[in-house]
Amino acid sequence: MATLLPPPSKRQRTAIAEKTHDQQNIDTIPSDLGSVRIHFYDHSTGQPSGAPVAIPVADATVKNLELLLNTLQGNDASERIPYRFTFGADGQVVDIVNDIYRALLKPGLRTTEDTISLHFTPQTIFRVRTVSRCSASIPGHGEAILATSFASSSSSRLVTGSGDNNARIFDTDTGTPFQTLKGHTSWVLVASWSPDDTTIATGSMDNTVRLWNPKSGQLLGQPLKGHTKWITSLAWEPYHLRQSSTLQRLASSSKDSTVRIWDSKSQRTDLVLSGHKSSVSCVRWGGTGTIYTASHDKTIKLWDSIKGTLISTLTAHAHWVNHLALSTDFVLRTAYHDHTGSIPPSDQEKTAKAKRRFETAATINNTLTERLVTASDDCTIYLWSPPSSPPSNTSIKPIARLLGHQKQVNHVTFSPSGTLIASSSFDNHIKLWNATTGAFLFTLRGHVAPVYTSCFSPDSRLLVSGSKDTTLKVWDTATGKLKEDLPGHRDEVFAVDWSPDGRGVGSGGKDKQVRIWRH
Numbered sequence: 001m002a003t004l005l006p007p008p009s010k011r012q013r014t015a016i017a018e019k020t021h022d023q024q025n026i027d028t029i030p031s032d033l034g035s036v037r038i039h040f041y042d043h044s045t046g047q048p049s050g051a052p053v054a055i056p057v058a059d060a061t062v063k064n065l066e067l068l069l070n071t072l073q074g075n076d077a078s079e080r081i082p083y084r085f086t087f088g089a090d091g092q093v094v095d096i097v098n099d100i101y102r103a104l105l106k107p108g109l110r111t112t113e114d115t116i117s118l119h120f121t122p123q124t125i126f127r128v129r130t131v132s133r134c135s136a137s138i139p140g141h142g143e144a145i146l147a148t149s150f151a152s153s154s155s156s157r158l159v160t161g162s163g164d165n166n167a168r169i170f171d172t173d174t175g176t177p178f179q180t181l182k183g184h185t186s187w188v189l190v191a192s193w194s195p196d197d198t199t200i201a202t203g204s205m206d207n208t209v210r211l212w213n214p215k216s217g218q219l220l221g222q223p224l225k226g227h228t229k230w231i232t233s234l235a236w237e238p239y240h241l242r243q244s245s246t247l248q249r250l251a252s253s254s255k256d257s258t259v260r261i262w263d264s265k266s267q268r269t270d271l272v273l274s275g276h277k278s279s280v281s282c283v284r285w286g287g288t289g290t291i292y293t294a295s296h297d298k299t300i301k302l303w304d305s306i307k308g309t310l311i312s313t314l315t316a317h318a319h320w321v322n323h324l325a326l327s328t329d330f331v332l333r334t335a336y337h338d339h340t341g342s343i344p345p346s347d348q349e350k351t352a353k354a355k356r357r358f359e360t361a362a363t364i365n366n367t368l369t370e371r372l373v374t375a376s377d378d379c380t381i382y383l384w385s386p387p388s389s390p391p392s393n394t395s396i397k398p399i400a401r402l403l404g405h406q407k408q409v410n411h412v413t414f415s416p417s418g419t420l421i422a423s424s425s426f427d428n429h430i431k432l433w434n435a436t437t438g439a440f441l442f443t444l445r446g447h448v449a450p451v452y453t454s455c456f457s458p459d460s461r462l463l464v465s466g467s468k469d470t471t472l473k474v475w476d477t478a479t480g481k482l483k484e485d486l487p488g489h490r491d492e493v494f495a496v497d498w499s500p501d502g503r504g505v506g507s508g509g510k511d512k513q514v515r516i517w518r519h
Contacts, residue, residue, distance in 0.1 A: 016403075029101045033057040036100060036112045040069055043086070043119040049073065052115050060100035069120060080478065082123040082417060082460065087116065095364050097436050123417040126339045128457040128502035129519040130474055131464070134488045135504070136175030136516040140168055145508025147191045148495040153337045155499030157214065158506045159200050160514055161188030167202045169214060172504060172516045179217030183210055189231060194248055195239040195335035195354070199264065201250055203231025209252050211264055221267045229255035235285040237305070239335035240355035249305075251291055253280035259293050261305065271308035275301055282324050286370050287332055287358040290386075294321035300374055302386060312386060316398055319378035323411050327371040327435060330416035330458070331361045334500045339458070341501075361418055371399075371435065373421050375409035381423050383438040400438025404431055411453045415460035420477055422463050424451040430465050432477060442480025446473050452494055458502045466493035472507055472517065488515055 008016070038060070039052040050072045055064070062085060070080045085096040087104055096103045096118065104110040143163030151157040157178070158170045167181040167188045186205035193200055199220065200212040207230060208223040237249040248264040259273040259280055278296035285291050290311065291303040300314040300321060326332070336344055336353040344350045362368045372384040381402035407426040414421055414435055421433040430444040430451055449468035456463050462483060463475045472486040472493060491510035498505050505517040 029058050029099060031058050033101070033105070034112055036060060036105070036110075037115040038065070038100070039115055039117050040072065041117055041119045043121040049120070055100075057101055057105065057112065062096055062098060065096070065100075065118070082419065083120045084123055085118045085120055087118055097364070123419065123460065126459060126502070128459045128462060130462060130483050131486070131505045131517040131519055132474075132484050133518060134486070134515050135518040136172065136514075137488070138170055138175055138177065138514040138516070139512070140170075140177045140180075140514070141166070141508075141512045143187075143512060144491075144494065144510045145512065145514060146187065146189055146494055148497045148506045148508045148514070149191050149193055150497050150499040150504075150506060151193050151197050151214070152195055152334050152500055153197050153343075155501050155503040157197075158497070158499075158514065158516070159191045159193065159202075159214070160495075160506075160508050161191040161202055161204075162508075162512075163187045165204075165206075167191050167200070167212070168514075169200070169217065170506075170514055170516075172499075172506065175516060179214070181210075181212045181217055181219075183219050183223070184208070186230070190234050192234045192236060194236050195333065196350075199248060201234050201236070201252075203234050203252055205230040207231070207254070207256075209234070209250070209262065211250075211267075220264075224252075224260075224262050224267055224269075226260050226269050226272075227252065227254040227256050227258070229279075232279065232281055233283045235283045235291070237285055238287045238332045238354070238358065240287070240351050240358060241289055241305075242351070251283050251285055251305075253283040253293060255279045257295070257297075259283055259291070259303070261291075261308070271305075273301075273303050273308055273310075275310055275313075278320075281320070281322055284324060284326050284329070285332070286326055287328050287362060288368060288370060290370070292324055292326065292372060294324040294374055296320040298376075300324060300372070300384075312396055314374075314382075314384060314386070314396055314398075316382050316401070317374065317376040317378055317380065319376050321374050321376050322409065323375045325373050325413045325421075327369075327414045327418040328358060328361050329414055330456075330500070331357045337500065339501065371414075371418070373402075373412045373414065373435075375412040375423060377408040379403075379405045379407060379409060379425075381405075381409055381412060381421075381433070383421070383433075383435070402431075402433055402438050402440070404440060404443070405429070407450075410450070413454060413456060415456045415477070416458050417460040420456070420460060422454045422456065422477075424454045424465060426450040428467075428469075430454055430463070430475070432463075432480060444473075444475050444480055444482075446482050446485070447471070449492075452492070453496055455496055455498045455505075457498050458500055464496055464498055464505050466496040466507055466509070468492045470509075470511075472496060472505070486517060489513070 147161035474484040493509040
């Protein structure tokens with residue numbers, strides 16, 4: 001029997017808290033600076049929103065600025081819109097990340113004597129309604145459902161992977177099975193749509209990756225063989241980085257400690273990324289061309305997707321790294337698809353729109369910055385902001401260490417707006433964090449068993465979580481309160497996904513049934 005370590009003493013807890021405080025380098029705002037006058041301008045039209053308003057410097061945080069602007073705009077408390085604030089002068093654009101003091105007053109860009117003109121941009125210009133009922137319970141699979149994923153363009157198609165060796169495509173509008181993707185000889189662990197919805201990739205415990213036509217359900221070519229152990233994660237090359245409209249590349253991570261990059265056209269391995277010493281648990285393909293991998297060897301590695309060379313290794317975790325997420329995951333998944341539903345007619349316009357959406361989501365203070373969050377069995381989460389081309393022989397330090405979970409952290413995800421992080425843990429809780437500073441916001445309590453996964457709504461206002469306790473729960477990210485409790489599954493819920501158009505949630509689990517949830 002393993003020896004249980006005693007809980008840390010009060011002195012040890014104090015030392016850990018002081019160390020965390022030093023790492024985050026929190027400096028307080030002086031309380032004797034008085035007030036500052038702020039004038040809000042609409043970034044898209046350039047029109048002012050009311051007259052200048054005097055605000056105490058100590059209270060001029062982004063959250064308070066949002067509350068003030070929503071009040072000036074006449075929005076109800078339930079209709080509040082999250083905003084992004086920027087300051088521009090002398091050809092320089094500064095993002096107000098935390099507060100006015102750190103962004104403008106401390107660097108000397110403005111003083112309390114000046115009237116500061118802030119340009120605001122709505123982070124979400126549409127609203128997703130809370131899912132509140134099960135609109136369809138669809139049988140079909142013979143074993144537990146392990147993966148669910150909606151198509152990038154609409155909520156009418158959902159692909160699932162199962163322990164019955166099959167993947168299935170469901171028509172969520174009619175609540176019926178659409179196609180069965182047969183071919184794998186073991187559990188289908190992961191399923192992923194390409195950003196343009198023309199291909200589905202599945203990864204299995206039979207050590208192969210297979211590509212499918214989502215309309216006919218037919219296998220495209222031969223299985224992609226090369227891995228010697230099962231597939232743990234899949235990531236498509238971002239649409240705006242494609243070298244041609246027909247060339248789609250795919251990265252797959254495996255228990256065999258490698259990541260392979262496949263050419264979907266020739267169906268051959270382009271590159272093998274070998275360097276991890278244990279199972280690679282997760283892979284993400286960033287919009288700047290960097291591939292991020294997390295492993296059970298306690299490290300995160302950054303790779304060049306063209307050369308296949310190692311860029312940097314991030315070391316901070318003390319146990320397996322279970323999951324990682326990028327701040328741009330949502331826009332990379334949806335590419336040129338947005339809430340308007342308009343699709344550009346030509347390939348060049350599609351690529352331009354996808355690139356524009358990515359750059360808008362990733363630009364902070366005039367630099368492209370993809371933030372990275374990692375979750376581990378050491379009960380901690382780290383927030384990183386690795387440069388796209390870090391200098392050699394330099395260690396990249398995390399922005400923040402996110403402490404609070406009492407057991408292993410299984411899943412992390414960024415909100416589509418890039419402002420929030422949600423972490424799901426075996427301690428039965430979800431925690432919300434500020435995605436810029438790593439500051440703790442809320443603990444979402446309600447589940448009575450480990451939380452396996454969570455997913456934000458496209459407008460970032462809601463979060464849905466799936467748990468071992470057989471329920472889904474919908475949370476309000478602004479207040480941290482429970483919005484809807486969704487019982488219905490008869491056993492553990494392993495997978496959940498919110499459609500990119502916001503119209504529905506798909507979930508699957510041990511009861512072998514796909515459930516579609518709508519307003």
